[in-house]
Amino acid sequence: MDVLEQVSHYFPNLSGEQKSQFELLEPLYQDWNAKINLISRKDMDHFNTHHVLHSLGIAKVVEFPAGTKVLDIGTGGGFPGIPLAILFPDVQFHLVDSIGKKIQVVKDVVKQLKLSNVEAQQIRAEALNRKYHFVVSRAVTQMEKFMPWVKGKFKKEDVLDIPNGIFYLKGGDIDEEMESLNISYVSYHLEDYFQDAYFETKKVIYIPCEGKR
Secondary structure, X not given: OOHHHHHHHHOOOOOHHHHHHHHHHHXXXXXXXXXXXXXXXHHHOOHHHHHHHHHHHHHHHOOOOOOOEXXXXXXOOOOOHHXXXXXXXXXXXXXXXXXXXXXXXXXXXXXXXXXXXXXXXXXXXXXXXXXXXXXXXXXXXXXXHHHHHHOOOEOOOOOOOOOOEEEEEEEOOOHHHHHHHOEOOEEEEHHHOOOOHHHHHEEEEEEEOOOEO
C-alpha cells in the first residue's frame, strides 16, 4: 500500500493538493536519504508507516483549529511536523532542530511541497523566545530532559476545550517515567486508530501545559 492509500484510508477527506503533497513525500526523502543518510535503510523501507502515518497519529487524538501555532521540537527530517502541516494547512508550524543538515532537508521539502504554513529553523529549543499553543515531538529524549525545554513556551489563551500543551509520540511503557515526574498526562494508544502491527506499542502522550498536579 503506498502512502496515499494509507493516509487516505485513515484520513478520507484530503484535498487534491494534500494528496499530491503526500505522494511527493517518499520520493523526496529517498532522494535526500541517498545524500545524507537521514533515515536508516531499514526504516526507509517502512517510511510510510514508520514516519508519515506515525506522525499523523497526533491528528487522530487532536484536531488543531485554524490559526493554531505549533512547535515541533527535535524535528529531525521533519517529523511529525511536515505530515501534520500537510493535514492542517491553516495551522502554523515551527520546526526546529539543532542539527543544520537536518533543517536543510526540511527547508527543501517544505519548498518542494509549497508548504506556506511551515517555518524551519536550526536552533536549540531552550533558546526560543516565542510562545505556542501546542508543542509536538517524537521521542527526542527522556521526558525529564524535555520538560525544561518547553517551560514558558505556551500561550495563555486556549484554542480548544483542553489546555494548551504537549503531544508527544512515544513507544513502549511510559507510565513509570511519567509518574516519576509527578505531572498529569493522558496516554492514547495508536493501535486503537491504526491497524498495522507497528502501532501496537506506540502512544501519543498529552501533557497539559500547567503540568504539575
